[in-house]
Amino acid sequence: xxxxxxxxxxxILGAALVPVLPHTIRQIWMLVLIAASTxxxxxxxxxxxxxxxxxxxxxxxxxxxxxTRPFALVFHIAAALNVIYAMHEDSRMTAASGLAYAGAxxxxxxxxxxxxxxxxxxxxxxxxxxLILAGRNPRSFAAAMRYLLTQVTSGVILLxxxxxxVSSGSGIVITSLSAETLGGALVLxxxxxxxxxxxxxxxxxxxxxxASVTGTVILSAFTTKLAIYMLALCFASTHMLIWFGVVxxxxxxxxxxxxxxxxxxxxxxxxxxxxxxxxxIGIGTELALNxxxxxxxxxxxxxxxxxxxxxxxxxxTGTAKASELGGLWKRMPLTTIFxxxxxxxxxxxxxxxxxxxxxxxxxxxxxxxxxxxWMALIFASAGVxxxxxxxxxxxxxxxxxxxxxxxxxxxxxxxxMGIAAGLCVAIGIAPEMLYALLPYEVTYKVWDAGHVLGxxxxxxxxxxxFAFLMVRGLYPPEIDSTVLNTDWLFRKAAPAxxxxxxxxxxRLWHAGLxxxxxxxxxxxxxxxxxxxxxxxxxxxxxxxAAASLFLAIFALLLGLRYMM
Amino acid sequence: MxxxxxxxxxxxxxxxxxxxxxxxxxxxxxxxxFVIHRHAYFETEGRPLFFAVYGFAAFLIVVGGGVLLRKLxxxxxxxxxxxxxxxx
Numbered sequence: 001x002x003x004x005x006x007x008x009x010x011x012i013l014g015a016a017l018v019p020v021l022p023h024t025i026r027q028i029w030m031l032v033l034i035a036a037s038t039x040x041x042x043x044x045x046x047x048x049x050x051x052x053x054x055x056x057x058x059x060x061x062x063x064x065x066x067x068t069r070p071f072a073l074v075f076h077i078a079a080a081l082n083v084i085y086a087m088h089e090d091s092r093m094t095a096a097s098g099l100a101y102a103g104a105x106x107x108x109x110x111x112x113x114x115x116x117x118x119x120x121x122x123x124x125x126x127x128x129x130x131l132i133l134a135g136r137n138p139r140s141f142a143a144a145m146r147y148l149l150t151q152v153t154s155g156v157i158l159l160x161x162x163x164x165x166v167s168s169g170s171g172i173v174i175t176s177l178s179a180e181t182l183g184g185a186l187v188l189x190x191x192x193x194x195x196x197x198x199x200x201x202x203x204x205x206x207x208x209x210x211a212s213v214t215g216t217v218i219l220s221a222f223t224t225k226l227a228i229y230m231l232a233l234c235f236a237s238t239h240m241l242i243w244f245g246v247v248x249x250x251x252x253x254x255x256x257x258x259x260x261x262x263x264x265x266x267x268x269x270x271x272x273x274x275x276x277x278x279x280x281i282g283i284g285t286e287l288a289l290n291x292x293x294x295x296x297x298x299x300x301x302x303x304x305x306x307x308x309x310x311x312x313x314x315x316x317t318g319t320a321k322a323s324e325l326g327g328l329w330k331r332m333p334l335t336t337i338f339x340x341x342x343x344x345x346x347x348x349x350x351x352x353x354x355x356x357x358x359x360x361x362x363x364x365x366x367x368x369x370x371x372x373x374w375m376a377l378i379f380a381s382a383g384v385x386x387x388x389x390x391x392x393x394x395x396x397x398x399x400x401x402x403x404x405x406x407x408x409x410x411x412x413x414x415x416x417m418g419i420a421a422g423l424c425v426a427i428g429i430a431p432e433m434l435y436a437l438l439p440y441e442v443t444y445k446v447w448d449a450g451h452v453l454g455x456x457x458x459x460x461x462x463x464x465x466f467a468f469l470m471v472r473g474l475y476p477p478e479i480d481s482t483v484l485n486t487d488w489l490f491r492k493a494a495p496a497x498x499x500x501x502x503x504x505x506x507r508l509w510h511a512g513l514x515x516x517x518x519x520x521x522x523x524x525x526x527x528x529x530x531x532x533x534x535x536x537x538x539x540x541x542x543x544x545a546a547a548s549l550f551l552a553i554f555a556l557l558l559g560l561r562y563m564m
Numbered sequence: 565m566x567x568x569x570x571x572x573x574x575x576x577x578x579x580x581x582x583x584x585x586x587x588x589x590x591x592x593x594x595x596x597x598f599v600i601h602r603h604a605y606f607e608t609e610g611r612p613l614f615f616a617v618y619g620f621a622a623f624l625i626v627v628g629g630g631v632l633l634r635k636l637x638x639x640x641x642x643x644x645x646x647x648x649x650x651x652x
Contacts, residue, residue, distance in 0.1 A: 139645075253626050254626065254629045254630050254633050255630075255633065255637075256630075257626060257627055257629070257630025257631075257633075258630045258631075258633060258634040258637075258638060366605035366606070366609075367605070369605075371606050371608075374605070374606070375608075378615075378618060378622070379618075379622045379625075382618075382619050382622035382623050382626065383622065383626045385623070386623055386626050386627065398578075398579075448603065449600050449601075450600055450601055450602030450603050451602075451603075453593065453596055453597070453600050453602060453615075454602055454609075454614075454615040455615070456593055457593050457594075457597070457613070457615035457616040457619060458615040458616070458618065458619035459619060460586065460589055460590050460593060460619070461590060461593075461615070461616040461617070461619040461620040461623075462619040462620060462622065462623040463586060464586060464587070464590050464620060465619070465620045465621075465623035465624050465627075466623060467583055467586060469624070469627060471583075475627065476627065476630060476631050476634065479634075479638070480641050481638045481639060481640065481641055482638070482639045482640060482641055482642075482643040482644060483637050483638060483639075484636075484637040484638075484639060484643075485637075491644060492644075
């Protein structure tokens with residue numbers, strides 16, 4: 001009866017011991033907890049398993065759906081990879097918060113009602129913020145505060161949605177919702193913030209690259225995919241999500257071209273990949289939902305791999321800026337190979353994981369006759385190749401040799417990257433293992449010769465375009481810069497707007513205050529003058545008392561004037 | 565200490581070989597277009613070398629769009645830094 005212990009709870013509670021354990025025992029402890037949690041979650045079949053009544057609400061503490069198992073499995077894989085990847089460092093804060101964060105995300109997968117979800121939703125926010133704080137500089141501190149504010153706001157909106165749902169008689173059970181009702185719209189907004197929908201995506205590119213080397217890897221796996229999971233449960237077949245998803249696949253590719261920080265490029269890339277998943281949810285057919293789940297599974301692994309490779313580069317060289325990197329392939333050959341495997345996986349090259357998963361979503365758009373959606377997804381695939389397939393490995397490991405005299409990544413990092421790379425290849429070669437986990441039977445022929453040919457043509461001719469631009473010297477240079485994103489709205493625009501509104505009011509206030517002070521001073525001076533000349537007060541009271549008296553008279557006069 | 569010139573020539577050779585492989589691969593894929601039947605869901609998709617042309621064009625559009633976007637959204641690296649951060 002593994003469901004009697006709340007899924008994820010052993011990882012959350014186990015994290016409390018992490019700070020006090022010696023280094024080696026700590027690593028073993030975390031891996032044992034993750035293994036035990038994997039065993040527990042794997043054996044939870046779809047259905048409601050544990051309920052509780054609290055202050056009149058029937059909470060569903062443990063419930064599994066058809067898509068819960070693949071998400072839970074890949075969350076555990078990511079958690080284990082993170083532990084291995086971070087073994088070289090002695091940050092107890094990162095270790096504890098990373099484990100608790102993963103546990104909270106896993107627990108949220110099994111939440112059957114919005115109240116329970118809200119608790120874990122906020123717990124993921126509060127545990128993960130330490131990973132950004134681990135950047136240990138003023139920029140990461142500020143980014144962490146903005147991140148926390150955004151995540152907590154999402155939770156508050158989720159709770160507001162739950163309250164509206166309850167008051168409208170819909171109950172608190174997590175189920176299919178309509179975005180056209182107020183409660184449904186609020187819940188959708190909460191999910192949209194965490195899934196980094198257009199215009200609420202800025203937190204992702206703002207915060208993730210500011211985290212520590214290992215923190216960014218951990219962050220990349222859970223929050224956004226939890227939101228995707230919840231969107232799939234509540235808003236499958238919601239048509240407008242198709243177009244939100246299309247925009248999500250498209251706009252980040254343009255930003256990624258000009259972004260110089262390669263970890264931020266990956267954050268834009270993450271946003272783009274989420275778009276494919278959101279399109280699948282919006283289409284909502286069995287093929288499309290299979291595509292979303294499969295893509296999320298593969299994406300967590302290859303995105304972790306890419307973040308790990310850039311983390312290794314940052315760890316060894318001290319920078320992740322394209323304008324400062326290049327030529328590392330000779331110094332870090334294994335990291336280069338692992339990064340390339342991640343790059344070809346995300347680019348959907350045949351025999352790698354992205355191809356056998358993303359094809360389901362794009363295929364579902366074609367099946368359902370969404371021509372422009374299909375065109376956009378194909379276009380975005382070429383964009384993915386540009387930023388994650390070419391830009392990341394090229395500028396870090398090839399390009400201009402910067403003469404870094406660095407060692408290969410630490411062994412534990414290589415092991416984590418090697419496992420992730422192996423999974424990318426294994427899923428790509430034998431997708432049946434992953435397909436068996438999906439909620440519906442997969443009938444799509446991913447290895448159709450025409451389909452493989454079309455995909456290879458798309459990708460290799462896109463690479464040819466890159467070669468053409470490089471040979472001609474037309475590819476834009478990498479420039480150390482800040483690329484404005486939607487976080488500009490509350491980092492610059494909102495304060496400027498506030499100043500624009502507040503400044504006239506404050507000027508008026510200060511003018512009024514100065515005038516009043518002057519009038520009081522005049523009154524006090526006059527009173528002092530009279531008392532000195534006519535001996536009216538000074539003989540019986542101090543100057544202070546006289547001033548107080550005149551002030552009181554003045555206030556009375558002002559009050560009377562105001563009332564009249 | 566790596567010799568920049570030596571490294572540069574090696575990289576150039578590597579790049580040159582990679583380019584050759586790429587061009588040959590693209591030619592092979594173009595030839596295969598007339599051998600392998602591609603099942604098309606849309607009329608546009610069924611046109612010869614649709615994916616090749618679309619992939620090439622999409623890449624150029626993405627890069628070109630990025631260059632235009634840079635004029636709009638690129639700022640100095642310390643654009644968001646406060647006065648205290650700069651002083652530090």
